Amino acid sequence: MDSLALSRIEVADHPAPTIVDEVAGLARRELAPLAPAIDAGSTYPDALLRRFGEIGAWGSHVPQEGPADLRCAIQSIAAIGEVCGATAFMAWCQNTLVWYAANSTNLKLARRFGDGFSSGRVLGGTGLSNPMKSFFGIERLKLKGRKVEGGYVVRGALPWVSNLGPDHFFGTIFEREDEGGGTAKGGPGIVMFLADCSDPAITLQPCKPFLAMDGTGTYGVQFRDVFVPDELILAESAGPFVKKIRAGFILLQAGMALGLIKDCIGIMDEVEPPLGHVNRYLPQQPTQFRELHAEFEKEAMALASDPYNSDDSYWRRVVALRLRLGDASVAAAHAAMLHCGARGYLKSHRAQRRLREAYFVAIVTPATKQLRKMLAGDER
Incomplete structure (x- = not known):
């Protein structure tokens, strides 16, 4: 040859x-x-x-x-x-x-x-936690803006925006005061834009310590009459834009859950040799989570190949998958802690970190309760 x-x-x-x-x-x-x-x-x-x-x-x-x-x-x-x-x-x-x-x-x-x-x-990051809640009647939009020459002036405050620093950007939404705002679903008076953290009229306020995730560059953000030029406007009418990107926004969160669940399975496998003789009496076993992980991954990959699908049935599949992933993350991390026993209770063991991170997967927007509200069709 x-x-x-x-x-x-x-x-x-x-x-x-x-x-x-x-x-x-x-x-x-x-x-x-x-x-x-x-x-x-x-x-x-x-x-x-x-x-x-x-x-x-x-x-x-x-x-x-x-x-x-x-x-x-x-x-x-x-x-x-x-x-x-x-x-x-x-x-x-x-x-x-x-x-x-x-x-x-x-x-x-x-x-x-x-x-x-x-x-x-x-x-940079995404400042859509408040807007996503506002579109489903959970909160009111916290940022207000008015049209001026060459752009808008925006004021208000967002309590938590992540992956930020002094030279970072993030996307968020304001309600136009000069047009009476928009509808709960994001009408013509709702504008999406990029916020520039280096703007002196934008202040990043450190947050109180969290249960986990403190190294994520998370800040409260204050807008004090910030001039947002037309060049930073993502969408003059945020409603149709959010409808286009919303499936991607949620589906990308599947990666957080899939990775966490896989490592929780790994934790359970690691303690099998010394503790398997007693762990077999626990109701949740790694085999169950392996099957769930495979099912979720298959569904996520199917949905992720078509993120612009506008069918209501597709959207409901996206929301339902995200809900199940949040529930399964908490369940898998809980099981990993029980399989580890006392060794998982040590601060040096990653099992307790995984449990704290799992709760974040379940409460980050859209949180478990909002997802259930969305599936119920309740937008009040």
């Missing part, structure tokens, strides 16, 4: 690593040692988030001539989430910011920020 044929066989036997492979490797090598400090809030891993961007973690779901595919993005978030739930959350924030810019019809904005966001050179 000639050397060229042999080299082809070697290439076929050893395919180039995928983005997900590279993300998983970087997470194991460099994120794992940082996870306790990120959890404790002493480290915000901005340099590592940029590294993930350099290997393609934030750009795989950018629409190409119409279609979009979220599968690689979800798998990458899951690979990060196997190691650190807080960083998986920041990965979701960054990917969601990319999703906003990639779907905006403001071509100046897309050209200015698209590559910066997707490459990780520019980091």
Whole structure:
């Protein structure tokens, strides 16, 4: 056999690593040692988030001539989430910011920020917690704006926005005071825009310590008559825009849950040799969660290949999957703690961190109770 044929066989036997492979490797090598400090809030891993961007973690779901595919993005978030739930959350924030810019019809904005966001050179988050709640009658919009020459002036405050820093951006929504606002579902008086954290009229206020996730760059954000130029407007009418991006917004969160559940299965497997003789009496076993994980992953991949699907049945599948993922995250982390016993109760053991992170998956917007409200069709 000639050397060229042999080299082809070697290439076929050893395919180039995928983005997900590279993300998983970087997470194991460099994120794992940082996870306790990120959890404790002493480290915000901005340099590592940029590294993930350099290997393609934030750009795989950018629409190409119409279609979009979220599968690689979800798998990458899951690979990060196997190691650190807080960083998986920041990965979701960054990917969601990319999703906003990639779907905006403001071509100046897309050209200015698209590559910066997707490459990780520019980091940021999503300020849609309050707007998403407002669209379903849970809260009122907290930001107000009025039209001025060349843009808008915005005032108000958001209590929690994550993956932020002094040079970061995030997407959020204000209600126009000069047009009487919009409807609960986001009418013509509801505008979505990019907020620039370097603006001196925007103040990032540190939050009180959380149960977990303190290293996620989470702040309260105050807008004191912030001028938002037209170049930073994602959508003049936020309602149709949010309807377009909402499935992606929620589906990308599946990565956080899939990664966490997989590691909880791993924790249960790790304690099987010393504790299996007594753990077999526990009602929830790793085999059950392996089956659930496979089911969820299959459904997530099916939905993620068609994020612009406007059918109501598709939307309900997205919401139902997200609800089940939140419930299963808490159940898997709870089971992992019980399988570990006293060793999992040590602060040095990741089982207790996983339990705290799991509750975050269940309460981050859209939270379990909002998802149930959405499925019930109650938008009051």
